[in-house]
Amino acid sequence: xxxxxxxxxxRSKTVTREKLQDRAQGLNVALDCxxxxxxxxxxxxxxxxxxxxxxxVLYKAGVERDLFRMFYSPTPQVKVLDEVSNxxxxxxxxxxxxxxxxxxxxxxxxxEALVVRVYAKNxxxxxxxxxxxxxxxxxxxFITLVPREFDAVEDLRRHNFEALMGGGPDRFDAGVRILSxxxxxxxxxxxxxxxxxxxxLAEGKETSSHVATLVAVLRDVVAKNDxxxxxTISRASxxxx
Numbered sequence: 001x002x003x004x005x006x007x008x009x010x011r012s013k014t015v016t017r018e019k020l021q022d023r024a025q026g027l028n029v030a031l032d033c034x035x036x037x038x039x040x041x042x043x044x045x046x047x048x049x050x051x052x053x054x055x056x057v058l059y060k061a062g063v064e065r066d067l068f069r070m071f072y073s074p075t076p077q078v079k080v081l082d083e084v085s086n087x088x089x090x091x092x093x094x095x096x097x098x099x100x101x102x103x104x105x106x107x108x109x110x111x112e113a114l115v116v117r118v119y120a121k122n123x124x125x126x127x128x129x130x131x132x133x134x135x136x137x138x139x140x141x142f143i144t145l146v147p148r149e150f151d152a153v154e155d156l157r158r159h160n161f162e163a164l165m166g167g168g169p170d171r172f173d174a175g176v177r178i179l180s181x182x183x184x185x186x187x188x189x190x191x192x193x194x195x196x197x198x199x200x201l202a203e204g205k206e207t208s209s210h211v212a213t214l215v216a217v218l219r220d221v222v223a224k225n226d227x228x229x230x231x232t233i234s235r236a237s238x239x240x241x
Contacts, residue, residue, distance in 0.1 A: 015152040020143050023161040030165040031136035032129075034118045039141040042102060042117065054104050055092075063097050067230070071105075071113070071193065076223040080231045080240055082200075095119070098195045098232035105193060114190040116141050120198030127204030134199060135175040135214060136164065142221070145185035145192075155181035172210050176217045185225045192227025194218070199240055200233040212239050 028035055054064045063081070070077045081094040098117065105113040118137035120130045155177040163174035185192065196218070202211050222229050231240050 013152055014149050015156060016149050017143070017146050020146065020156060023156075023158050024140060024143055027136050027140050027161070027165055030167075031132050032121055033133060033136040033140045034121060036141060036144055039116050039118050039137060040114075040144065042099075042106065055100050057092050058097055058100060061092060063092070063101075067101055070228055070230070071191065073228070076227060076229075078219060078229045078231075078241070080233065080237070082233045082236050094232035094234060095197050098197050098230060101230070102193075102195055112190060113193050114145075114187055115193045115195065116145075117195040117197070119196075120201050123198060123201055125201075127202045127207045130198065131202035131207050131210055131214070132171065132175070134196060134202060135172065135179075138194075138196075138218065139164070139175055139178050142179065142182055142185070145187070146183055147186050150183040153181050172213075176213060179217050179221055182221065187225065192222060192225045193230070194222050194227060195230045195232065197232045198234075199231055200235055200237050203237065203239060208239060215240055 027033055058064055066079070070079050081097055083094050102115045102117045105115050116138075118134055118141060121133055122129065125133070160174045160178050164171050164178065199211065199214075202214075218229060233240060
């Protein structure tokens with residue numbers, strides 16, 4: 001029997017969350033990702049803090065009403081807040097609305113909501129760099145939500161994490177394979193609410209198809225976990241929806 005076949009026979013049929021996190025070590029440095037503390041708790045992020053009251057300007061603009069309808073929808077929802085179609089006489093930025101919503105849910109409804117908020121850390125970076133920052137941030141955040149132990153699958157083996165961090169031409173494909181392969185998250189009775197800020201900055205001549213792929217994959221991953229997605233962008237987009 002070939003050595004490769006023997007090796008496969010003795011591979012573990014399960015993998016632990018700890019091992020998955022070990023495989024992802026260095027991801028935040030390699031791709032300049034948003035850290036766990038930032039994405040899951042808001043710590044260290046701009047506008048960090050807890051507030052049990054939604055800002056008055058967002059209440060008057062109807063944002064609070066729309067987001068509550070979304071949050072309590074029985075089926076997974078995707079919503080886009082952009083500063084073209086959503087601006088009213090009440091001046092606010094979409095990013096601000098997303099930050100405040102994350103702060104509000106964490107403070108006022110910690111037993112109902114588990115909020116993951118990722119954002120483009122370098123908004124002046126080229127589209128391909130922003131794309132990988134956001135993809136890496138999603139991977140880095142979501143692997144903390146998987147069960148303590150689960151069935152091993154090929155796309156969660158170390159080679160994909162190495163490819164994602166390696167800077168090669170297959171790094172995007174490796175990242176979406178990892179996202180797609182993640183098992184159902186352990187959320188208890190909480191509802192997953194994923195907020196992605198600045199994905200429009202990843203749109204470019206050479207990256208738009210990848211943005212569309214990420215939008216589709218993220219929709220499937222979050223829907224599998226009965227969650228919602230909120231995109232906050234500063235201009236209209238035909239891809240992000």
